Amino acid sequence: MCLAMPVEVIALKDYPSAIVNIGGIEKEISIALVDNIQVGDYVILHVGYALSKLDVQEAQKTLALLNEMIKDEIH
Amino acid sequence: MKYISEFRNAEIAKGLAQKIQEAVDPNRQYALMEFCGGHTHAIHRYGLPSLLPKNIELIHGPGCPVCILPIARIDYAIALSHLPKVILCSYGDMLRVPGSDQYSLLKARAKGADVRMVYSIDDALKIAEQNPSQEVIFFAIGFETTTPPTAVALMQAQAKKLKNFSIFCNHVLTPIAMHTLLENTTEPSPNLDGFIGPSHVSIVIGSDAYKNVAEKFQKPVVIAGFEPLDVMHSILMLVKMINAQEYGIQNQYTRAVSSTGSTQALKLIEKTLELRDTFEWRGLGWIRHSALQIRKEFDAFNAELRFPLNIPEGKEHKACECSRILRGVKKPQDCKLFATACTPENPLGSCMVSSEGACAAHYAYGRIS
Numbered sequence: 001m002c003l004a005m006p007v008e009v010i011a012l013k014d015y016p017s018a019i020v021n022i023g024g025i026e027k028e029i030s031i032a033l034v035d036n037i038q039v040g041d042y043v044i045l046h047v048g049y050a051l052s053k054l055d056v057q058e059a060q061k062t063l064a065l066l067n068e069m070i071k072d073e074i075h
Numbered sequence: 076m077k078y079i080s081e082f083r084n085a086e087i088a089k090g091l092a093q094k095i096q097e098a099v100d101p102n103r104q105y106a107l108m109e110f111c112g113g114h115t116h117a118i119h120r121y122g123l124p125s126l127l128p129k130n131i132e133l134i135h136g137p138g139c140p141v142c143i144l145p146i147a148r149i150d151y152a153i154a155l156s157h158l159p160k161v162i163l164c165s166y167g168d169m170l171r172v173p174g175s176d177q178y179s180l181l182k183a184r185a186k187g188a189d190v191r192m193v194y195s196i197d198d199a200l201k202i203a204e205q206n207p208s209q210e211v212i213f214f215a216i217g218f219e220t221t222t223p224p225t226a227v228a229l230m231q232a233q234a235k236k237l238k239n240f241s242i243f244c245n246h247v248l249t250p251i252a253m254h255t256l257l258e259n260t261t262e263p264s265p266n267l268d269g270f271i272g273p274s275h276v277s278i279v280i281g282s283d284a285y286k287n288v289a290e291k292f293q294k295p296v297v298i299a300g301f302e303p304l305d306v307m308h309s310i311l312m313l314v315k316m317i318n319a320q321e322y323g324i325q326n327q328y329t330r331a332v333s334s335t336g337s338t339q340a341l342k343l344i345e346k347t348l349e350l351r352d353t354f355e356w357r358g359l360g361w362i363r364h365s366a367l368q369i370r371k372e373f374d375a376f377n378a379e380l381r382f383p384l385n386i387p388e389g390k391e392h393k394a395c396e397c398s399r400i401l402r403g404v405k406k407p408q409d410c411k412l413f414a415t416a417c418t419p420e421n422p423l424g425s426c427m428v429s430s431e432g433a434c435a436a437h438y439a440y441g442r443i444s
């Protein structure tokens with residue numbers, strides 16, 4: 001029920017509809033809950049609605065932090 | 076998939092496990108509650124307990140919306156589905172949840188009720204538009220994640236002046252449930268050292284929404300993403316906070332959660348829904364101001380007003396331990412029906428229905444360990 005996932009917006013249709021790519025499958029979703037969505041944005045999709053944009057910079061930062069933290073552990 | 080697979084990297088997970096091992100104080104126990112069923116699911120799916128030191132105990136919380144809905148509300152939905160000319164729509168899991176005497180919406184459908192599973196509330200709106208001579212009722216459930224779509228649907232139903240669409244509203248609130256769990260009641264409650272905090276609920280309400288509860292009970296809460304690395308990272312953050320006797324909120328899921336949440340979603344909720352005086356939760360009992368109801372301005376779309384029914388008190392399966400599991404004081408294996416009479420194909424309690432339910436997650440991934 002609460003499962004939600006990041007998906008890429010590949011086209012905007014009549015507001016508030018947009019098309020996203022879910023692992024190769026296209027699906028129409030609603031973007032009524034998030035402002036200023038552009039093609040190429042990643043959004044968190046939940047029960048047919050984009051709940052928020054995914055902040056790509058923050059995602060990279062978290063990954064970089066994790067890599068940095070474990071650097072001394074995996075050698 | 077991008078932004079998913081990177082957060083499932085096994086090498087980094089092992090590195091994090093090592094870090095957690097180094098960080099824990101071997102002389103104490105760490106009881107961490109993952110509030111959300113989504114985390115319960117991820118923890119079991121990726122076998123995270125086997126990566127953690129023995130003195131970290133993960134306790135499942137009540138954050139599975141399918142699980143916490145009391146039987147009387149399921150019975151109400153079933154009774155709605157049997158009314159003449161009604162099409163009852165809901166999210167998939169709800170169809171299988173057993174009500175009183177193990178009767179479910181799926182069984183109602185087998186008896187001729189028009190019960191439909193929808194992916195999104197927008198589908199229910201479409202069904203209403205396509206079937207003007209039928210009454211379409213959406214059985215709305217969920218925490219703050221599924222609430223904004225319900226709010227949007229209410230606005231749309233009003234704008235389109237739909238006459239045959241209504242919502243049976245069962246939306247519940249997260250921070251107050253944490254509060255109830257931590258409060259010392261007469262019921263036994265687990266001793267928790269910290270919370271792995273909700274991911275997607277927090278997108279909507281923001282990480283600040285847990286501040287009061289964290290401060291009042293002096294507990295650390297780490298808002299955690301849903302992928303295995305997110306959970307491991309959050310556990311490490313919690314262990315460090317607990318060691319330093321720190322309480323309050325930290326946010327691990329910065330790629331989606333802000334401190335204040337989604338202004339747009341919150342505004343829509345405020346416009347369409349309001350606090351209920353009280354609402355019953357399976358396992359936690361009646362909690363004041365713990366759920367939402369449809370505002371007066373949207374009375375025309377309120378199924379409880381349009382179809383008022385007297386529902387007798389619900390009857391749980393006598394041996395089902397869901398209530399205690401949802402409070403974190405029992406585990407699925409403690410229930411004598413677990414994996415014998417009760418399985419995901421034939422669930423006897425709500426925790427065996429949704430993949431986020433503790434019993435279903437243990438059944439699918441956890442029985443061997």
Ligand code: SF4
Nearest residue numbers: 395396410417424434
């Ligand atoms: S195994 Fe089934 S009957 Fe037992 S607690 Fe879980 S859901 Fe209830």
